[in-house]
Amino acid sequence: MRTTLKITATAAVTTALALGLSACGTSSDPGAGSTASADTSKPLVVAASPTPHADILNFVKKNLAEKAGLKLEVKEFTDYVLPNTATQSGEVGANFFQHKPYLDDFNKKKGTDIVPVVNVELEPLGLYSKKVKALTDLKAGQTVAIPNDTTNEGRALKLLADNGVITLKDGVGTDANLSSIKDAKGLTFKELEAATLPRALNDVDAAVINGNYAIEAKLKPAQDALALEKADGNPYANFLAVKRGNEKDPRVVKLAQLLNSDEVKKYIDDTYDGSVIPSFGAAK
Structure with a gap:
């Protein structure tokens, strides 16, 4: 995968400050990235x-x-x-x-x-389209693209379910996948890498796109999305x-x-x- 590098620098590090922070994950693996071996005088x-x-x-x-x-x-x-x-x-x-x-x-x-x-x-996260103007315009036989990574796929399907586009099986949470759909209402789903979804808008009827990729594609989530996640909770x-x-x-x-x-x-x-x-x- 292609990466783009932008490097900028400013002044030097000064004093260490204590901060209580939460953590998650597996057991520690000391190495080059650990605080003990990191040179905190470097950027x-x-x-x-x-x-x-x-x-x-x-x-x-x-x-x-x-x-x-x-x-x-x-x-x-x-x-x-x-x-x-x-x-x-x-x-x-x-x-x-x-x-x-x-x-x-x-x-x-x-x-x-x-x-x-x-x-x-x-x-x-938002649902976008270049072919339909409203959620009610999505019809059976049309194709909706969604992110293919586990968590964002579940998130996308929940957004669609919350807005009545599909129905999920009872008890399904954020780990939803295509097999969790109870009623697709005739829609077909195309799973794609999240970064490619804005480009797919020309090839599908609608796509659920992560906010950062939507912004990069010059979409305005607050204005252009047919459906948009709520911030509360x-x-x-x-x-x-x-x-x-x-x-x-x-x-x-x-x-x-x-x-x-x-x-x-x-x-x-x-x-x-x-x-x-x-x-x-x-x-x-």
Whole structure:
């Protein structure tokens, strides 16, 4: 998979600050990425999806990091796998691109030991189309594309069910898959990698697209989505994450504080106009 690199730097790290942070994952695997072996005088390299994650990090780098004594580098990835494997290997010190259900599934399947640090924002998942103008225009025989990774597929199907597009079997949760559909109402589903869904809009009747990829494709979720996730009680906040053992790296602690600052909240509100929503607090 192709990755794009953007590296920026500011000033040096200063004092270590204590911060109680929640963790999840498997047993620790000490290595190059652990706090004990990390050189905290070097920049903190953070892997991120381009929009909005890298944009938010670059705002922090340009406007807040130097004053806070944090040296920050941002490394962009265009998929959902490499940021975690790079964090696990120690190639980067942290990542910012994912939500808890995705991370839990990734750790379980890949044997990685990545843990969340602090929630930052929510990108509501939405249903988009270039061929129909409203949910009621979706008819039997039409095709809807959905993300093919476990957690986002379940999330997409729940969005469709919540809006009456399909009916799921009783008791199905966020781990829903195509076999969980009780009544597809004549629709056909096409499972695709999340990053490719915006490009698929020309080939299908509708597609459920992650917020970051929708924004990159110049879609405006708050305006263009036929259906959009609600923010209240949503478990899909995106967070800063590290390899277990690095939660109290002073650079990570400082970045966590900056990502939950009033300045970042204002930046998100002003930049994304409801398509990305601040969702601050300790990740659990």
